[in-house]
Amino acid sequence: MRPRFQRIYICLDACKRSFMILPITYAVVEAETKDSWRWLLLNLCDNLGVDKIRWCTFMSDQQKLKMMMWKAAKATYVQEWERRMKEIQEIFPKINKKIEREFDKGEEWLAIYAGRDKYEVSSSQGNRAKFVVDLNLHECSCRKFQLTGYPCEHAMSCIRKMCLDVKNYVNKCYRKETYVDCYQHVICPLNGPNLWSQTENDDVLPPVFRKAIGHLKLSRNKTGDEPRNNGPLSKLSRTGQQQKCSYCFALGHNKKNLP
Ligand SMILES: [Zn+2]
Structure with missing residues (x-):
């Protein structure tokens, strides 16, 4: 009995190392089934480590961005291309603007230093709103600091009061160095089959053709540029x-x- 191809799982080391941004893995499977999805995700867990993966949320629908990229790629004159690129820029997070906005709003709060990097922050508008900030732990009781990775308006009031550098309180995932670091890994070039060494084993047979069953084709509202x-x-x-x-x-x- 000659072996028959069933599945292949591929996770390039460079992508694995930079997996915060890049596509991590892909696979060729006999059919898109619960079993093949489970197999792929188990391989991914083995590969990256369950501890790392349990805190991640995976989003697979990049349709909108993909279409916007195509619109830019198809632009035939510079002005059109610039317009399309601007549209794309508008849906990426503008972290500096968000930080500036929080910094300005920090003026509306009064921070009182309590010791050990902790502050009590009260509203200067006369209401009773009050929050606790810990600059050392990058935390605020409003939880925005923890959730976004950059200081909320309450933490900003403390940073302003102590004349600290905001950059030191922004999560490193927003930094340019992180982005550069992410792309430093190389996907090694590969020789063609003419240079591959032959194994002693038989060639693998192609998979048995099977018609996909039970896979509903869902209709989707197409965006303006998609062919109808x-x-x-x-x-x-x-x-x-x-x-x-x-x-x-x-x-x-x-x-x-x-x-
Ligand atoms: Zn806050």
């Missing part, structure tokens, strides 16, 4: 539009019921 398929001609007649006969090209009948 008007469906079969019979749909036109259902909406009241007359279709041309494919045989004589006259309107109002088809090849089957020729007058």
Whole structure:
């Protein structure tokens, strides 16, 4: 019995090391089933370590961004390309602007130093709102500091009071060095099959062809630039539009019921 190809799991080391940004892995499987998904995710857990992965949220729908990239790529003149690129920039997080906004809002709060990097922050607007900030732990009781990775307006009031450098309180994932670090790993070039060494084993047989079952094709609202398929001609007649006969090209009948 010769072995038959079933699945292959590929996780390039460079992508694995930079997995905060880059696509991590891909696989070729016999069919998209619960079992093959489970297999892929178990491999991923083995590969990256369960501890690392348990805190991650994976989002697979990059359709909108993909379409915007295509719009920019298809632009035939510079002004159009610049316009499309601006659209893309608007959906990436503008971290500096967000930090500036929080910094300005920090003026509306009064910070009282309590010792050991802890502060009590009260509203200067006369209401009773009050929060506790720990600059050492990068925490505020409003929780925005912890959730976003940059100081909230309450933490900003403490930073302003003590004339500290905001940059020291912004999570390193927002820094340019992190971005550069992420792309430093190299996907090593590979020789062609002419230089591959032969094994003593038999060639692997291709997978058995099987028709996918139980996989529903969901319709999705297409964005403006995506090609639209008007469906079969019979749909036109259902909406009241007359279709041309494919045989004589006259309107109002088809090849089957020729007058
Ligand atoms: Zn806060």
